[in-house]
Amino acid sequence: xxxxxxxxxxxxxxxxxxxxxxxxxxxxxxxxxxxxxxxxxxxxxxxxxxxxxxxxxxxxxxxxxxxxxxxxxxxxxxxxxxxxxxxxxxxxxxxxxxxxxxxxxxxxxxxxxxxxxxxxxxxxxxxxxxxxxxxxxxxxxxxxxxxxxxxxxxxxxxxxxxxxxxxxxxxxxxxxxxxxxxxxxxxxxxxxxxxxxxxxxxxxxxxxxxxxxxxxxxxxxxxxxxxxxxxxxxxxxxxxxxxxxxxxxxxxxxxxxxxxxxxxxxxxxxxxxxxxxxxxxxxxxxxxxxxxxxxxxxxxxxx
Ligand SMILES: Nc1nc2c(ncn2[C@@H]2O[C@H](COP(=O)(O)OP(=O)(O)OP(=O)(O)O)[C@@H](O)[C@H]2O)c(=O)[nH]1
Ligand SMILES: [Mg+2]
Numbered sequence: 102x103x104x105x106x107x108x109x110x111x112x113x114x115x116x117x118x119x120x121x122x123x124x125x126x127x128x129x130x131x132x133x134x135x136x137x138x139x140x141x142x143x144x145x146x147x148x149x150x151x152x153x154x155x156x157x158x159x160x161x162x163x164x165x166x167x168x169x170x171x172x173x174x175x176x177x178x179x180x181x182x183x184x185x186x187x188x189x190x191x192x193x194x195x196x197x198x199x200x201x202x203x204x205x206x207x208x209x210x211x212x213x214x215x216x217x218x219x220x221x222x223x224x225x226x227x228x229x230x231x232x233x234x235x236x237x238x239x240x241x242x243x244x245x246x247x248x249x250x251x252x253x254x255x256x257x258x259x260x261x262x263x264x265x266x267x268x269x270x271x272x273x274x275x276x277x278x279x280x281x282x283x284x285x286x287x288x289x290x291x292x293x294x295x296x297x298x299x300x301x302x303x304x305x306x307x308x309x310x311x312x313x314x315x316x317x318x319x320x321x322x323x324x325x326x327x328x329x330x331x332x333x334x335x336x337x338x339x340x341x342x343x344x345x346x347x348x349x350x351x352x353x354x355x356x357x358x359x360x361x362x363x364x365x366x367x368x369x370x371x372x373x374x375x376x377x378x379x380x381x382x383x384x385x386x387x388x389x390x391x392x393x394x395x396x397x398x399x400x401x402x403x404x
Pocket of ligand 1: 114115116117118119120121122123134135136137138139140141142143162163164165223224225226227252253254255256
């Protein structure tokens with residue numbers, strides 16, 4: 102039998118490039134919230150895949166941006182930590198967008214780091230062959246990339262070459278994580294993240310950046326206060342959605358409470374799938390001005 106090997110692989114890049122979509126595609130399971138809003142991911146999310154003798158531990162990270170609040174500083178600290186821990190770096194770019202100053206700044210940083218870096222030209226499904234070739238030419242001299250791989254995270258396209266490359270290059274001896282461990286996300290964290298995802302998908306503009314979700318109650322069947330009509334083996338979840346100001350609360354509630362109802366229903370559906378049991382969800386919207394700059398709040402949110 103061949104010796105076991107592993108690699109910790111950080112998925113990095115600018116906001117909205119498709120990093121979390123890629124993590125979910127690689128895991129074959131939804132672990133990370135994704136949305137069209139930049140700055141969706143706020144922490145590091147671990148997803149482990151064992152392939153034969155090789156264990157690949159992926160770290161999804163927040164999109165790199167200039168921090169305006171303590172929240173964003175913590176997000177960037179998660180990126181720093183992932184860069185430090187990783188053996189290999191997957192730099193995901195939105196190949197349908199222009200290469201700009203953000204990419205140049207990141208390239209400069211990575212050049213100093215001297216870590217094996219792979220460029221993933223994501224959103225391949227949106228590009229013609231001609232444009233893809235142009236993009237490769239535009240990006241290839243940014244850094245001495247080990248490989249450049251065009252992929253579509255959303256459509257799970259062209260992931261096989263990526264797997265082969267990672268299996269080839271994972272060089273650390275042994276395995277880092279136990280066989281049955283595939284993530285560091287708890288059910289509660291996943292629930293909070295997917296509730297936030299639904300808010301991001303159903304609101305626009307500045308509202309989503311000022312939102313956080315706190316799980317207030319988590320009641321399993323058999324415990325006091327469990328709603329018996331939920332059936333056996335279900336879970337009752339009450340969550341608070343924090344907003345930065347009263348105007349945002351009104352937007353979230355919507356006319357006659359229509360929007361929050363819609364958010365609650367789609368989050369409840371998603372949580373049933375993720376937790377694989379009956380779920381009843383209650384949501385409360387609470388104004389907590391300036392929470393993004395209060396360390397104790399950020400601690401409580403585990404950001
Ligand atoms: N067409 C297309 N869209 C994609 C692809 N991958 C991701 N997207 C979309 O791009 C948007 C951003 O995806 P995310 O995975 O949330 O991006 P991210 O890099 O994790 O973003 P942050 O967490 O904000 O840094 C979402 O609307 C995705 O559906 C792809 O391969 N093709
Ligand atoms: Mg993300």
